[in-house]
Amino acid sequence: MPARPEAIHAHAIENLRYIRETMERAGAFTAVPGWGGVLMGVSALAAAVISGPPDDTTRWVAVWLIDAVVAVVIALAATAWKARISGVSLFGVPALRFALAFAPPLVAGMVLTPVFVMMGLMARLPGCWLLNYGTAVATGGAFSVRIVPIMGLCFMTLGVVAFGAPAAWGHWLMAAGFGGLHIAFGLIIARRYGG
Amino acid sequence: MARAAARKSEIRSLKSEVKNLKPLDLDRLIHERLRLGIVSALAVNERLTFNDLKRLLRTTDGNLSVHARKLEEAEYIACDKSFEGRIPRTEYRITAAGRKAFEKYLAHMEAIIKAAKG
Numbered sequence: 662m663p664a665r666p667e668a669i670h671a672h673a674i675e676n677l678r679y680i681r682e683t684m685e686r687a688g689a690f691t692a693v694p695g696w697g698g699v700l701m702g703v704s705a706l707a708a709a710v711i712s713g714p715p716d717d718t719t720r721w722v723a724v725w726l727i728d729a730v731v732a733v734v735i736a737l738a739a740t741a742w743k744a745r746i747s748g749v750s751l752f753g754v755p756a757l758r759f760a761l762a763f764a765p766p767l768v769a770g771m772v773l774t775p776v777f778v779m780m781g782l783m784a785r786l787p788g789c790w791l792l793n794y795g796t797a798v799a800t801g802g803a804f805s806v807r808i809v810p811i812m813g814l815c816f817m818t819l820g821v822v823a824f825g826a827p828a829a830w831g832h833w834l835m836a837a838g839f840g841g842l843h844i845a846f847g848l849i850i851a852r853r854y855g856g
Numbered sequence: 857m858a859r860a861a862a863r864k865s866e867i868r869s870l871k872s873e874v875k876n877l878k879p880l881d882l883d884r885l886i887h888e889r890l891r892l893g894i895v896s897a898l899a900v901n902e903r904l905t906f907n908d909l910k911r912l913l914r915t916t917d918g919n920l921s922v923h924a925r926k927l928e929e930a931e932y933i934a935c936d937k938s939f940e941g942r943i944p945r946t947e948y949r950i951t952a953a954g955r956k957a958f959e960k961y962l963a964h965m966e967a968i969i970k971a972a973k974g
Contacts, residue, residue: 670972673965680896680962687897687904687912750908754901
């Protein structure tokens with residue numbers, strides 16, 4: 662007896678859905694660290710307390726550059742840990758695509774930092790850093806789970822706000838972004854995406 | 857440019873081929889769930905290791921071995937074995953025949969849905 666058309670039709674839709682989901686999972690870099698993000702957020706909150714509002718001293722910039730180094734160490738260690746426990750390759754195509762999309766906006770931010778310092782625009786660095794980091798997360802996140810680019814867009818929005826806000830709010834906006842957003846999204850990623 | 861045109865004409869010929877297919881003419885080799893998963897995953901990755909596929913498709917060593925072997929025998933996927941130090945490493949990639957079969961299967965699914973919508 663031939664199969665009923667509606668059953669075949671439903672089966673075809675289900676098959677296409679399975680194919681799409683498998684292709685999405687197979688192409689995505691899933692080792693974005695949730696708990697690592699939480700730790701990075703905590704270190705940023707500490708940096709905001711230590712740095713205080715942006716001023717024209719290199720001390721303020723130095724505090725945040727040290728925090729950036731701490732954050733990079735946490736991110737690398739947490740990514741390697743998550744990749745190991747979830748059996749994801751750090752040298753596979755998804756990881757490479759993520760890294761290649763993530764890096765250019767970060768490099769742009771690194772180039773712009775001394776430019777802002779030399780031009781006496783240190784108080785505007787929060788906008789520059791939040792916007793560039795957000796762009797990196799959004800572009801890299803295009804090759805990861807859906808929540809990652811959403812986090813990137815939140816950082817970018819905060820960056821735009823920081824450019825328009827009074828300079829004295831800079832450390833609070835840094836705390837809200839690198840602290841608050843990292844902690845909030847880190848917890849969601851850790852709970853929903855395995856660590 | 858010429859490559860894109862050749863690809864378009866290949867897709868057109870696949871579509872016309874699929875129009876004449878009946879539901880029961882489905883490529884049974886790909887139609888099985890796990891084998892469909894293997895081919896789908898390899899369609900978006902140049903190479904995947906045995907462990908990558910096992911994690912991705914949430915299956916067992918034995919199950920994956922059996923179904924990957926069937927796809928290998930049909931020459932839909934190719935397998936490269938090597939050693940990483942002393943640990944054996946098995947990598948899979950999709951072949952041209954496998955990609956064509958996968959695209960034909962996709963077109964077939966779409967044709968079934970389209971026909972049902974009338």
